[in-house]
Amino acid sequence: MEKKDIDWANIGFGYMKTDKRYVSWYRNGAWDDGELTDSAEITLNECAGVFQYAQTIFEGLKAYTAEDGRIVMFRPDLNAARMTDSAKRLEMPPFPEDRFVEAVKQVVKANEAYVPPYGSGATLYIRPYMMGTNPVIGVKPANEYMFRIFVTPVGPYFKGGAKPIVIKVSDFDRAAPHGTGNIKAGLNYAMSLHAIVTAHEEGFAENMYLDAGSRTKVEETGGANFIFITKDKTLVTPLSDSILPSITRRSICYVAEHILGMKVEHREVYLDELKDFAECGLCGTAAVISPVGKINDHGREIAFPAGMEEMGPVTKELYDTLTGIQMGRIEGPKDWVVEIA
Ligand code: PLP
Numbered sequence: 001m002e003k004k005d006i007d008w009a010n011i012g013f014g015y016m017k018t019d020k021r022y023v024s025w026y027r028n029g030a031w032d033d034g035e036l037t038d039s040a041e042i043t044l045n046e047c048a049g050v051f052q053y054a055q056t057i058f059e060g061l062k063a064y065t066a067e068d069g070r071i072v073m074f075r076p077d078l079n080a081a082r083m084t085d086s087a088k089r090l091e092m093p094p095f096p097e098d099r100f101v102e103a104v105k106q107v108v109k110a111n112e113a114y115v116p117p118y119g120s121g122a123t124l125y126i127r128p129y130m131m132g133t134n135p136v137i138g139v140k141p142a143n144e145y146m147f148r149i150f151v152t153p154v155g156p157y158f159k160g161g162a163k164p165i166v167i168k169v170s171d172f173d174r175a176a177p178h179g180t181g182n183i184k185a186g187l188n189y190a191m192s193l194h195a196i197v198t199a200h201e202e203g204f205a206e207n208m209y210l211d212a213g214s215r216t217k218v219e220e221t222g223g224a225n226f227i228f229i230t231k232d233k234t235l236v237t238p239l240s241d242s243i244l245p246s247i248t249r250r251s252i253c254y255v256a257e258h259i260l261g262m263k264v265e266h267r268e269v270y271l272d273e274l275k276d277f278a279e280c281g282l283c284g285t286a287a288v289i290s291p292v293g294k295i296n297d298h299g300r301e302i303a304f305p306a307g308m309e310e311m312g313p314v315t316k317e318l319y320d321t322l323t324g325i326q327m328g329r330i331e332g333p334k335d336w337v338v339e340i341a
């Protein structure tokens, strides 16, 4: 397979149109067979549920070339399951989970020329999504839906890759208690747009959102969960009903406990205790593990001892082990790495 002539090492996290995408329609109470299509454009009625009431959900995962040259992906069954949870919460018909994984494989294979080579630092980002397509003007769920998957080659989510970033404690909320923060709904990201533009204008790479109820506990950023390392090398991750259950975070917790023999705590994390942690990072499909060097809380700076030059030693160990498993350099749990081609 002849690869596309792309400067893999220097692409950012952006959209690049690839050759094929997958589409399946839900009509008259059933999903059709689905197919690959060439068109990247979508034409819908002006009153479609997605336009009027934001009835749309999505997922994010990656395909990449492992050390042995196979094209693989990481735990796609968990993306399929999370998309089912998201669909149910927004009153949408779940796309069958086994078909989700098969459809992802089909799209990646059809765009094999865009899968970055091993060691390039780039990956093929996969974006499954679903939307309400028929006209709805009263506030109610649509009864027709489109499920699609496109892929696009991407580089690191944060400029500078593994360099520590500086983030701020946001004055805006991303999700409400008992709201939709724990699913991957487009509306959650719309909620975060003003906050991220504001943070960028002020020179910060991301926002730390607090719990909307008490504004004392750490939630997550706009696109990643937090990991913290204590001075005695315990991994701490925030527990909350209003954050997205990150597949990367769940995998890191497993790696820390079962492979690196670390203590792991999944519990409420208070803003007041951040100063006591030794390391901080963001984790997610796009973020992988991105170190946080400093957190600015309304002018009060929390600087982690690992500094601004490189990721802290424990974060690095977690990063090396997780990416080692993903790339097939380290043996991980069976079924985590799924072959596509
Ligand atoms: N939190 C938010 C808000 C996200 O958008 C993402 C990205 O998917 C994550 C966390 C990380 O989740 P995952 O590791 O499953 O990609």
Ligand code: COI
Pocket (backbone or CB within 6 Å): 059, 060, 061, 222, 223, 224, 284, 285, 286, 287
């Ligand atoms: C992902 O990591 O897949 C996401 O969806 C996060 C988004 C901010 C790109």
